[in-house]
Amino acid sequence: METESGIFITKHRNGGAGLKGKVHKQMKKYILIATILLAAQLVPGQKILIPMDQSQKDHLKAYGIAFYVLTRNINVEWLLNYRGGSFLTDDLPFISQECRIRGVTYERVSESDLLGIYGTIEQNNMDVVLLEKAPKIAIYTPPNKQPWDDAVTLALTYAEVPYETLWDEQVLSGGLEKYDWLHLHHEDFTGQYGKFYRNYHNAPWYIQQQQQFEALARKLGFISVHEEKKAVARTIKEYVRRGGFLFAMCSATDSYDIALAEEGVDAVAAVFDGTPVDPQVQKKLDYSKTLAFTDFKIITDPMVYEYSDIDYPPSNNPVARGAEADYFTLFEFSAKYDPVPTMLTQNHVGAIKGFMGQTTGFNRKKIKKHIIIMGEDPASDQVKYLHGNFGQGTFTFLGGHDPEDYQHFVGDPPTDLSLHRNSPGYRLILNNVLFPAARKKERKT
Numbered sequence: 001m002e003t004e005s006g007i008f009i010t011k012h013r014n015g016g017a018g019l020k021g022k023v024h025k026q027m028k029k030y031i032l033i034a035t036i037l038l039a040a041q042l043v044p045g046q047k048i049l050i051p052m053d054q055s056q057k058d059h060l061k062a063y064g065i066a067f068y069v070l071t072r073n074i075n076v077e078w079l080l081n082y083r084g085g086s087f088l089t090d091d092l093p094f095i096s097q098e099c100r101i102r103g104v105t106y107e108r109v110s111e112s113d114l115l116g117i118y119g120t121i122e123q124n125n126m127d128v129v130l131l132e133k134a135p136k137i138a139i140y141t142p143p144n145k146q147p148w149d150d151a152v153t154l155a156l157t158y159a160e161v162p163y164e165t166l167w168d169e170q171v172l173s174g175g176l177e178k179y180d181w182l183h184l185h186h187e188d189f190t191g192q193y194g195k196f197y198r199n200y201h202n203a204p205w206y207i208q209q210q211q212q213f214e215a216l217a218r219k220l221g222f223i224s225v226h227e228e229k230k231a232v233a234r235t236i237k238e239y240v241r242r243g244g245f246l247f248a249m250c251s252a253t254d255s256y257d258i259a260l261a262e263e264g265v266d267a268v269a270a271v272f273d274g275t276p277v278d279p280q281v282q283k284k285l286d287y288s289k290t291l292a293f294t295d296f297k298i299i300t301d302p303m304v305y306e307y308s309d310i311d312y313p314p315s316n317n318p319v320a321r322g323a324e325a326d327y328f329t330l331f332e333f334s335a336k337y338d339p340v341p342t343m344l345t346q347n348h349v350g351a352i353k354g355f356m357g358q359t360t361g362f363n364r365k366k367i368k369k370h371i372i373i374m375g376e377d378p379a380s381d382q383v384k385y386l387h388g389n390f391g392q393g394t395f396t397f398l399g400g401h402d403p404e405d406y407q408h409f410v411g412d413p414p415t416d417l418s419l420h421r422n423s424p425g426y427r428l429i430l431n432n433v434l435f436p437a438a439r440k441k442e443r444k445t
Contacts, residue, residue: 046091047109049117050099052084053348058421061102062087063430064159069095070134070437071162078343078438080335081126082117085346085431102160127335129343135180135245135436137163140171140187140236140252144212149414150185151249151402155429158417168216168232176239180436184252186358186401189233189259190307191226192268194251194358197302201271224273226259226266233259237291241391245436247429250357253397254310257290258298269302291395292388296366305358312363312382326354328361328377328384341387343438344396344431345374352424354384357401362386375428385428396432403429 050062066076066087074095077088089095091108099106109117121128139153156163166175176182188194193210200206213225222228233256240246248256258267262285266278277300278284287294296308306314329351333342352375354360361382367373368388375385375398387396403425404415420426 046111047088047114048091048095048099049107049109050087050089051105051107052086052346054084055105056084056348056422057105058103059348059427060155060159060417060421060423060430062104063427063434064161065095065099065102065104066131066434067134067159067161067437068098070131076131076437078129078131078346078434079117079121079126080129080339080342080346081124082121084348085343088117125332125335127339127342129339129438131434131437133437135433136178137161137181137433138176138179138183139163139165140167140182140184141165142167142209142212144209149402149412150183151415151426152183152185152247152429154402154415154417155426156433159430161430161433168228169220171232171235172220176235176244179244181245181247181433182236182239184236184246184248184256186250187252187255188307189229189252189255190262190268191224191229191259192272192302192307193225195302195305195307197271198305224268224275226262226268226273230259230263234263237390240291240393240395243392245393245432246395247398247432248395249398249429250401251307251359253362253399254293254296254359255307257293257310258296258307260289260291261285261287261296262298263289267298267300269300271302290368291390292368292371292386292397293362293366294368296363307359310363310366311359312361312380327351328354328375328382330375330385331373333374339438340394340435341372341374343435344387344428345385346431347424347427348422349424352384352428353403355400355403355405355425356407357399359399361399362397398428 050065052059052062056062069076069089074090074092079086079088088109096106120126137156139150141150141153186194193206193213196206217225217228220228222231236246237260265281265284266273266275267281268277270276281300282297285298293310296310298308299306330345330347331341332350333345335342354377361377361384364381364383367383367386370388372387373383374387376383384399385397387394402415404420404423405412417423417426
């Protein structure tokens with residue numbers, strides 16, 4: 001319409017005043033048509049449904065649309081268990097236009113169809129959760145580039161969800177207070193530089209990382225990197241206690257809890273800090289300070305690529321199933337009675353392809369009893385996905401490094417998510433991103 005209007009105006013300017021009346025009539029006609037179309041889109045009850053079942057062309061960017069709508073101060077309804085956890089929002093022109101631009105499938109829903117959707121939800125294991133405000137997101141990541149990629153950063157970038165980054169100095173100086181949601185990925189909170197000593201201690205990137213970490217620890221007033229990292233872990237724990245949402249993957253999960261248990265104890269070999277490991281370290285671990293894990297035994301040998309016996313399967317005794325046979329299943333929760341784990345497990349499939357990492361999964365025997373298990377390998381002791389509460393906040397841990405790269409190695413190229421637009425594993429990550437936007441409501445149990 002705008003193009004056609006432009007053409008008419010051009011003709012008027014080139015063809016003289018004789019066309020003036022026709023131009024005005026034509027313009028009025030277009031304005032009237034546009035007004036009618038806009039009014040039709042703003043009729044109460046008219047909605048846009050973004051389906052999240054198999055009909056969705058790009059599940060990952062669909063989360064980005066939901067987030068984008070929230071940033072425009074428009075609410076989104078998350079239809080738990082309805083067509084894979086679909087999104088419902090107002091039928092506004094800029095929303096449908098954005099869906100088309102990003103390649104996201106959407107459907108227009110009439111008022112009568114809307115009543116049918118709500119009726120279906122009411123009669124089944126489904127529920128409606130109102131998303132009201134886009135959370136402010138922070139990624140905990142070092143300023144220097146690491147020789148591996150972060151699946152959450154890849155997911156947020158592809159889905160076009162804005163985020164900021166921060167590191168130890170900002171964490172320890174109160175920087176977390178600005179954010180609703182914090183992500184930890186392939187990090188080592190025990191101060192052992194990822195336990196890469198055996199294979200990479202002569203690599204330039206490893207040497208540079210050690211020098212930078214040691215310089216920062218000294219700058220912040222700590223005698224060692226492991227003491228500084230443990231202080232960061234405790235600060236993050238306080239952030240959760242006060243209402244923050246924490247999401248962690250890969251080695252950030254178990255190394256984080258280990259660091260909390262090691263408060264006041266030297267648990268790292270001399271190659272890392274110049275002092276020997278406390279001979280009583282195992283007896284001095286305080287499991288009451290951890291979030292998710294208990295009764296674990298740590299591995300202090302710098303030549304072993306493993307932090308503890310939390311990881312399952314352990315890296316020195318992997319389950320040799322291979323990518324084609326490795327799956328974990330999601331639990332199905334009651335949407336009306338347990339909305340939080342239901343939100344975090346929304347998906348268009350119930351079985352997810354497994355993927356490895358320095359911490360591939362969690363040993364069921366090392367998990368605290370109050371933790372909610374959301375994904376597991378039913379044939380072994382592996383728990384892949386868990387959730388818990390601490391104080392006023394929550395934490396969610398997902399084992400593995402990259403949901404679409406079964407065995408990601410140091411130096412491998414980043415995953416191209418345009419080739420995995422419907423990834424169930426990446427959907428779990430993005431469920432967690434939207435979770436803080438939900439209006440809190442009391443549990444029914």
